[in-house]
Amino acid sequence: MNLDDLDDLADKYRQEAADAEVEVRVCMAASCQSSGAQPVYDALTAAGEATADAPGRKCRIKGVGCMGLCSAGPLVAVAGPEDGLNESVIYRDVTPDDAGEILTSAVDPKASPVARLHCPSDLPFFARQQRVVLEHSGIIDPNSFRGYVVVGGYSAMVRALTEMTPTDVIAEITTSGLRGRGGGGYPTGLKWSTVAKTPAEQKYVICNADEGDPGAFMDRAILESDPHRVLEGMAIAAYAIGANKGFVYVRAEYPLAVERLKTAIRKAKRSGFLGNHICDTEFNFDIEIRLGAGAFVCGEETALMASIEGGRGQPRPRPPYPAESGLWGHPTLINNVETFANIAPIIREGGDWFAAMGTERSKGTKVFALAGTIVNTGLIEVPMGTTLRDIIEVIGGGIPGGKAFKAVQTGGPSGGCVPEAHLDVAVDYDSLKTLGTMMGSGGMIVMDETASMVDVARYFMEFCMSESCGKCVPCRTGTWQMHSLLDRIARSRASRSDLTLLEELCEVVQATSLCGLGQTAPNPVLSTLRYFRDEYEQKLTTPSGH
Amino acid sequence: MQRQRPDLPSADKRWKLVNATMRRNGYAEHALIEALHSVQDAFGYLDEEAMTFVADSLDLPLSKVYGVATFYHLFALKPKGRHACVVCTGTACYIKGAGALIEGIEQRFGVAPGETTADKALSVMSARCVGACGLAPAVVLDGTVIGKLGTEQLVARLEQEIAE
Numbered sequence: 001m002n003l004d005d006l007d008d009l010a011d012k013y014r015q016e017a018a019d020a021e022v023e024v025r026v027c028m029a030a031s032c033q034s035s036g037a038q039p040v041y042d043a044l045t046a047a048g049e050a051t052a053d054a055p056g057r058k059c060r061i062k063g064v065g066c067m068g069l070c071s072a073g074p075l076v077a078v079a080g081p082e083d084g085l086n087e088s089v090i091y092r093d094v095t096p097d098d099a100g101e102i103l104t105s106a107v108d109p110k111a112s113p114v115a116r117l118h119c120p121s122d123l124p125f126f127a128r129q130q131r132v133v134l135e136h137s138g139i140i141d142p143n144s145f146r147g148y149v150v151v152g153g154y155s156a157m158v159r160a161l162t163e164m165t166p167t168d169v170i171a172e173i174t175t176s177g178l179r180g181r182g183g184g185g186y187p188t189g190l191k192w193s194t195v196a197k198t199p200a201e202q203k204y205v206i207c208n209a210d211e212g213d214p215g216a217f218m219d220r221a222i223l224e225s226d227p228h229r230v231l232e233g234m235a236i237a238a239y240a241i242g243a244n245k246g247f248v249y250v251r252a253e254y255p256l257a258v259e260r261l262k263t264a265i266r267k268a269k270r271s272g273f274l275g276n277h278i279c280d281t282e283f284n285f286d287i288e289i290r291l292g293a294g295a296f297v298c299g300e301e302t303a304l305m306a307s308i309e310g311g312r313g314q315p316r317p318r319p320p321y322p323a324e325s326g327l328w329g330h331p332t333l334i335n336n337v338e339t340f341a342n343i344a345p346i347i348r349e350g351g352d353w354f355a356a357m358g359t360e361r362s363k364g365t366k367v368f369a370l371a372g373t374i375v376n377t378g379l380i381e382v383p384m385g386t387t388l389r390d391i392i393e394v395i396g397g398g399i400p401g402g403k404a405f406k407a408v409q410t411g412g413p414s415g416g417c418v419p420e421a422h423l424d425v426a427v428d429y430d431s432l433k434t435l436g437t438m439m440g441s442g443g444m445i446v447m448d449e450t451a452s453m454v455d456v457a458r459y460f461m462e463f464c465m466s467e468s469c470g471k472c473v474p475c476r477t478g479t480w481q482m483h484s485l486l487d488r489i490a491r492s493r494a495s496r497s498d499l500t501l502l503e504e505l506c507e508v509v510q511a512t513s514l515c516g517l518g519q520t521a522p523n524p525v526l527s528t529l530r531y532f533r534d535e536y537e538q539k540l541t542t543p544s545g546h
Numbered sequence: 547m548q549r550q551r552p553d554l555p556s557a558d559k560r561w562k563l564v565n566a567t568m569r570r571n572g573y574a575e576h577a578l579i580e581a582l583h584s585v586q587d588a589f590g591y592l593d594e595e596a597m598t599f600v601a602d603s604l605d606l607p608l609s610k611v612y613g614v615a616t617f618y619h620l621f622a623l624k625p626k627g628r629h630a631c632v633v634c635t636g637t638a639c640y641i642k643g644a645g646a647l648i649e650g651i652e653q654r655f656g657v658a659p660g661e662t663t664a665d666k667a668l669s670v671m672s673a674r675c676v677g678a679c680g681l682a683p684a685v686v687l688d689g690t691v692i693g694k695l696g697t698e699q700l701v702a703r704l705e706q707e708i709a710e
Contacts, residue, residue, distance in 0.1 A: 031680045034691035070680025214636030214675035293618030310578035312617040371638035371679035378680050445637045459640055
């Protein structure tokens with residue numbers, strides 16, 4: 001199969017679906033489902049069947065992925081079959097009782113939207129985003145292979161397989177300047193070329209979907225909204241490095257993502273887009289799903305591989321890096337979900353197109369999960385280099401209830417808090433590091449003036465303490481000691497020497513832990529000490545107070 | 547030489563599901579976590595009989611199986627109550643009062659996360675993050691995510707579920 005054949009296939013699928021003039025899209029991602037999207041979908045379907053012969057535009061009811069504004073769910077969008085999110089009429093907080101009204105307005109081209117539910121799509125929340133990774137999210141049906149092909153899906157893979165050599169593919173990724181979206185920010189092209197250069201009979205591709213940072217749900221949304229996109233990225237990677245077997249390591253806490261991924265793999269295999277002789281070429285690639293079992297440390301690549309091998313998810317020293325000796329000792333490429341989701345558009349539009357977005361050293365866009373005390377909680381995608389203030393105040397809508405902003409936490413338990421004074425910084429890998437935090441996978445937790453920063457530091461340390469795998473002493477013992485010191489400070493039972501001890505311990509654990517979990521565990525403490533030291537000081541007891 | 551696989555522990559049909567998972571993975575060592583997931587799906591928890599069966603089937607020492615079962619938070623070694631309430635303690639939920647939910651449950655039912663009431667009606671657990679941050683504070687009650695609940699509403703909901 002070449003690109004023309006794929007175009008013909010997409011045309012055929014498009015023709016078959018051409019009976020509908022307007023689509024009513026119901027967000028069926030996990031968050032909206034929790035707010036009651038299924039009954040809304042059922043009510044719309046029933047209302048649609050009842051009025052199928054009525055005059056007006058032919059209408060299709062479609063379950064789609066995440067539209068982003070989770071706090072206003074269940075979300076419903078009315079749009080032309082080719083329209084994106086910004087051209088849609090979006091409804092918020094929809095209930096099954098609203099189904100009739102929404103349909104009546106949808107089938108009549110002259111009718112105005114149902115005002116009481118209408119959520120303008122020119123709100124900054126929608127208008128200020130630039131959707132690359134999420135371009136199909138909330139538009140296509142994630143369970144439909146055809147739906148993905150119609151929007152140009154798998155064209156990047158077919159182009160790579162039929163028109164490019166593995167070296168060309170890697171060169172394109174290198175040109176794009178894409179860096180690992182899991183948090184590390186390692187250049188993807190460099191990683192790929194290292195694995196490609198390692199000679200071996202057997203190589204593996206792993207997709208890290210063990211999204212463990214509390215407050216981060218980007219990967220879950222991508223897998224629930226556009227699973228084929230991730231499979232396509234993995235297949236292109238496998239072709240580039242010479243692998244024939246892939247694994248997706250996904251959290252068992254994400255049952256819906258697992259289910260949609262399974263469906264996507266089954267359908268791609270059945271249509272010859274995965275498996276042996278993909279699209280009638282010599283390329284073979286098969287993907288299996290491996291479920292995590294609730295261990296944060298398994299997001300670390302060597303621990304993740306130990307878990308896929310069936311053991312306790314404990315990390316091991318690097319080198320050797322997975323690129324040389326990974327899964328069962330074979331060269332292995334590990335990338336995050338969002339990284340793989342960036343691959344297809346880079347191959348489709350070219351590395352230069354991608355490199356034109358973002359900042360000098362961080363290219364492209366980034367998906368962030370906005371949560372905490374903020375008006376618009378949900379998922380957003382913006383170009384690298386957008387300021388934190390834009391993200392929080394403009395796109396996020398600011399702090400609810402007239403409270404004042406205090407800090408935004410990025411990077412999860414490995415990251416830190418950024419105070420008001422630094423909100424104008426342009427977000428990229430390097431600027432956040434300078435501020436003492438990190439990009440992480442993209443979780444952003446906004447805190448208002450009522451949050452106690454000592455409490456936040458203690459919360460993250462409790463997390464690291466219980467998630468420490470116990471293999472190396474600095475992390476196992478250090479996190480426990482730091483937690484008990486923080487607990488004493490939070491209860492106003494600590495002296496100045498306790499604070500000094502805590503700071504020393506931070507340095508030791510950072511410098512001597514085996515893996516990223518321990519090395520970064522002190523970050524929330526260090527960053528809150530850096531910007532909110534007075535909160536610690538206020539809680540110290542004076543020597544005479546004993 | 548083909549090693550003798552152990553017999554199923556009993557006539558309980560659920561063992562066949564567990565065995566099927568291991569067979570699908572060729573009884574390979576790396577099928578261990580998948581096998582334990584399948585035991586937990588079928589029986590709700592992992593007991594010694596199940597772990598011994600899995601160990602014998604995959605030709606692994608029982609210590610290794612026990613080591614893996616205790617390493618991962620998701621595996622339960624004790625049976626759960628009739629209803630399971632998982633309180634999300636991710637950052638967003640923490641900021642929005644997950645702690646108060648846990649305290650409220652403890653005051654009303656006398657159980658902390660990881661425990662089950664004496665009458666086996668309710669098990670309470672905490673999760674790292676269920677990814678429903680937009681609905682914080684979130685609770686997973688018998689598999690269904692419920693968001694934006696206050697402590698009183700949650701306790702009332704639990705009482706109602708238990709009474710039914």
